[in-house]
Amino acid sequence: MxxxxxxxxxxxxxxxxxxxxxxxxxxxxxGKPMRRMIETGRLHSMILWGPPGVGKTTIALLLxxxxxxxxxxxxxxxxxxxxxxxxxxxxxxxxxAGQKIVLFLDEIHRFNKAQQDALLPAVEEGWIxxxxxxxENPSFEVIRPLLSRCTxxxxxPLSTEALNALVARATNLExxxxxxxxxxxxxxxxxxxxxxxxxxxxxxxxLDLLQPDERTITGDHLRxxxxxxxxxxxxxxxxxxIISAFIKSIRGSDPNGALFWLARMxxxxxxxxxIARRMVILASEDxxxxxxxxxTLATNIFLALERIGMPEGRIILAQGVTYLATALKSNASYxxxxxxxxxxxxxxxxxPPLHLRNAPTGxxxxxxxxxxxRYAHNYEGGFVDQEYLPDELQGRxxxxxxxxxxxxxxxxxxxxxxxxxxxxx
Numbered sequence: 368m369x370x371x372x373x374x375x376x377x378x379x380x381x382x383x384x385x386x387x388x389x390x391x392x393x394x395x396x397x398g399k400p401m402r403r404m405i406e407t408g409r410l411h412s413m414i415l416w417g418p419p420g421v422g423k424t425t426i427a428l429l430l431x432x433x434x435x436x437x438x439x440x441x442x443x444x445x446x447x448x449x450x451x452x453x454x455x456x457x458x459x460x461x462x463x464a465g466q467k468i469v470l471f472l473d474e475i476h477r478f479n480k481a482q483q484d485a486l487l488p489a490v491e492e493g494w495i496x497x498x499x500x501x502x503e504n505p506s507f508e509v510i511r512p513l514l515s516r517c518t519x520x521x522x523x524p525l526s527t528e529a530l531n532a533l534v535a536r537a538t539n540l541e542x543x544x545x546x547x548x549x550x551x552x553x554x555x556x557x558x559x560x561x562x563x564x565x566x567x568x569x570x571x572x573x574l575d576l577l578q579p580d581e582r583t584i585t586g587d588h589l590r591x592x593x594x595x596x597x598x599x600x601x602x603x604x605x606x607x608x609i610i611s612a613f614i615k616s617i618r619g620s621d622p623n624g625a626l627f628w629l630a631r632m633x634x635x636x637x638x639x640x641x642i643a644r645r646m647v648i649l650a651s652e653d654x655x656x657x658x659x660x661x662x663t664l665a666t667n668i669f670l671a672l673e674r675i676g677m678p679e680g681r682i683i684l685a686q687g688v689t690y691l692a693t694a695l696k697s698n699a700s701y702x703x704x705x706x707x708x709x710x711x712x713x714x715x716x717x718x719p720p721l722h723l724r725n726a727p728t729g730x731x732x733x734x735x736x737x738x739x740x741r742y743a744h745n746y747e748g749g750f751v752d753q754e755y756l757p758d759e760l761q762g763r764x765x766x767x768x769x770x771x772x773x774x775x776x777x778x779x780x781x782x783x784x785x786x787x788x789x790x791x792x
Contacts, residue, residue: 377567380536385429388422389563390529394520401430401520410434410467412490412497414475414505414514417522420562423500424473426522431469436496437461439470443477448485458494468495475499476508483510490516524561531556533563534570543574549584558593569593606637610645617646618653622692629688639680643669646687657697657772664690695772703766710760717757750784764788 382388385395385405394401404410410430415423424440431438439454451470458468472478472486489495490513497517501508505519525533531552538544549555549570559566572592573584609628616624632642643665650665668687672680718724726736741751754761768778782789 375568376537376541376571377564380533380540380567382422382425382429385426385433388425388429389532390525391422391426391522393523395426400518401426405430405433408434410436410469410496412495412517414499414501414509414517414519415522416501416503416505416519418502418524418561420559420564420566421522421525422563423522424471427469427471427498427500430498431471434467434469436467436469439468441470441472443472443474443482448482451482451485455489455494458489462494470495470497472497472499474501476501476503476505480510483513487512487516525559525563525566526561527556530559530561530563530566533566537567537570541571541574544570547574547577547582547584551586551589554586554589558589565593609635610642613642614645614649617649617688617692618696620692620696622689625688625692626685629684633677633681633684639672639677639684640669642684643672643687646684646691650691652701653696653698654691654694655697655700656774656777657695657769659773661691661694695774697769697771697774699766699768699774706765710763710765714757714759717759720754720757722753723755752785762788 385401388395393399396402415426417423428438428440439457441450441454451472454468454470458470461468470489475483486497490497499509499517505514509517534549534552534555555566555570558569569589569592570584573588576588576591577584609631613625613628613632616622616628629642633639647662647665647669650662654661665687668683671683675683721735722738722740724731724736726732726738731737741753743749743751745751756763766781768774768781770778778789
């Protein structure tokens with residue numbers, strides 16, 4: 368058996384020409400940016416940003432081949448400045464001889480600032496054409512000077528259509544796939560999650576799980592071959608994107624969306640207490656006084672989860688998610704503190720009016736501290752109209768209650784107490 372036959376299925380069906388690349392038509396189709404580079408023969412330095420298994424390495428290799436450039440591949444995980452400088456030195460020599468070098472730097476986001484800085488002169492002078500690949504947002508992970516010298520291309524997860532085409536291509540090559548039936552194609556493409564390499568790796572493992580007399584790949588075979596945790600990186604972009612979708616689903620009063628993203632995080636191994644902490648914040652930021660019980664419930668959810676743990680904690684979290692998602696919403700308190708902070712920063716020199724200051728000594732009393740202060744409880748309804756802000760800020764309104772739930776009642780009370788401030792909409 369030769370090396371080609373023993374190599375992974377994903378390696379064996381790697382596209383040989385760009386026309387065989389699936390799912391990136393927005394870059395490789397007629398008139399699109401990468402297609403134009405090939406047609407003009409001018410390959411520019413670029414960053415390929417996209418999830419795993421969508422063709423970043425393949426595209427880089429084929430772009431080099433199509434433009435007749437030498438291809439050098441390094442991984443930021445295992446390589447350092449020494450290896451980069453060696454390729455740059457080779458690039459200088461090749462440029463002098465009329466030959467271009469493409470340096471494909473996989474996982475470029477793992478290079479630190481100094482390592483990325485080392486690439487700048489070579490890219491600037493054209494000694495190499497850099498193609499960096501990353502699964503992380505380049506805006507955060509690639510230094511600005513390098514970004515300004517590269518074009519960022521976003522690669523999309525493979526569509527269901529592209530994944531099915533990949534299965535068909537694999538079936539044409541792999542004899543074992545021609546002899547079996549895949550019962551649930553929808554499950555297969557769903558488990559792949561837009562990742563072509565994962566689809567092929569999982570499919571190959573599912574084949575290996577079959578007994579000699581079995582001719583059907585069932586859903587159980589597929590679920591065993593794939594692992595949901597592979598699609599969730601607790602320190603990567605998935606962590607931030609999915610918690611963002613979770614929060615926005617609750618804010619948007621969609622309990623079903625919120626429950627799905629909760630389930631994705633739990634299945635991916637996210638820390639349940641991280642989720643609960645975000646729920647406490649949300650209860651104040653997005654619900655506030657429209658439903659003052661929400662923050663009490665969210666806090667109790669956190670405390671209960673801390674004491675009980677998983678897997679039972681999933682039920683506690685679900686209760687909190689469904690309550691918060693269906694509660695009346697208001698961000699008035701959130702907006703109010705930000706407005707007050709803005710004034711506090713703009714007027715750091717302001718102090719309380721004299722009538723609000725404490726007067727524990729005779730000197731302070733003689734200076735007017737506490738003079739004319741009116742004690743609210745001495746007045747009917749426990750309220751007296753007096754000024755509590757510095758003269759420069761009199762009339763400021765930071766808190767604008769919504770008309771939702773309990774906050775509607777708060778609005779009516781404030782309108783009654785402070786008609787000049789709250790009598791108008």
